[in-house]
Amino acid sequence: MNTDLQIQNKKLELIQWLSTIEDLHILDKISDMISCERKKDWWDDISEAEKRSIEKGIAQADAGKLNPHSKARKIYGKRI
Structure with missing residues (x-):
């Protein structure tokens, strides 16, 4: 039996x-x-790597280590 049919x-x-359930507790x-x-x-x-990366970025932002959008544009050009 194919997977789609099994799911259905x-x-x-x-x-x-x-x-068929008549028990309100179960329905809740x-x-x-x-x-x-x-x-x-x-x-x-x-992933854990993604979490660490996000946490690192938040820590940098909290420490005031932010770069303006114009600097990102210069570094990454048309990729952003």
């Missing part, structure tokens, strides 16, 4: 199961889980 079948199974838990998934932070999905 699983969705239908879940929809059918969900439609499912709603909370869905809300948490929607609020997922991009920070959790980036």
Whole structure:
């Protein structure tokens, strides 16, 4: 069975199961889980190297080590 068909079948199974639930506590838990998934932070999905790079940039900005846009233009030219 191809993956797309498996996914569609699983969705239908879940929809059918969900439609039979009468326990408000369970429905609230499912709603909370869905809300948490929607609020997922991009920070959790980036690599450690990317996090270190961002943190380094924030530290430099906090220390006042900023360059104006005009200087970046001179350094990087048309790439930005």
